Amino acid sequence: MAQNKKADFSEIDQEMANFAKALSHPARVAIIKILAAQSSCICGEIVEVLPLAQSTVSQHLKELQLAGLVKGTIDGNKSCYCINWETMQQAIQQFNGLLNTLNDRKTFSCC
Amino acid sequence: MAQNKKADFSEIDQEMANFAKALSHPARVAIIKILAAQSSCICGEIVEVLPLAQSTVSQHLKELQLAGLVKGTIDGNKSCYCINWETMQQAIQQFNGLLNTLNDRKTFSCC
DNA sequence: TCTATTTATCGTATATTTACGATATTAAAT
């Protein structure tokens, strides 16, 4: 991008955009749902369920971790991933905050 | 991407990822907030407030429109943009649905 | 009518994302 202008926006808008970006690929949405339902937390089982190569799933997990939505621990030979509740709450609170603003004004629309 | 695997995921996960993608840039978060607060709905005024070129803002507005989160009408010389309530509700319901799943299991975490 | 204003679109350069195979690393199993 010639230049990256993201830094020119407010911290809070950047943060919200980052959370949204973490969820902007169906693989990552699917991973979050798997972890949330706790049908599994082992990397290998997630790989089995998703239509992607092992290295690609690993990459998506890393991105979720980077965004803070997920945390991982090494369990012997395997890797265990879990939802990071604190950050997830924070993220969803921001979306809800937007929803509340919206509900307040819902009655009026100029177009 | 060699190949695009997004279509291999469930409709609902794709839809959620699309909403998230629409909000994955701080400029688009900022635009939604401006429209939600109804401090303005005229394209030109949005351009003035954001640290981006007119053509870039136009592009971001188009993406929000494509995701269904925003609708626009032409008003003489100008363009008016508004939140598309139906779709926005739908988007936020999906995020909330995820939140509810999370709250149910909150007490337990394996890592 | 002619000019200015407003916005969308086109073309394009650069950055980032997505995806995979190959390989490295580490623990488990034999």
Place this chain on the structure above:
DNA sequence: ATTTAATATCGTAAATATACGATAAATAGA
């Protein structure tokens, strides 16, 4: 000790996203 299994990382190719200036198109205003 050697082999197998699980996962992360590296390198890389291709697709998308981001950003801008230039230009087109259409209305407003003189």
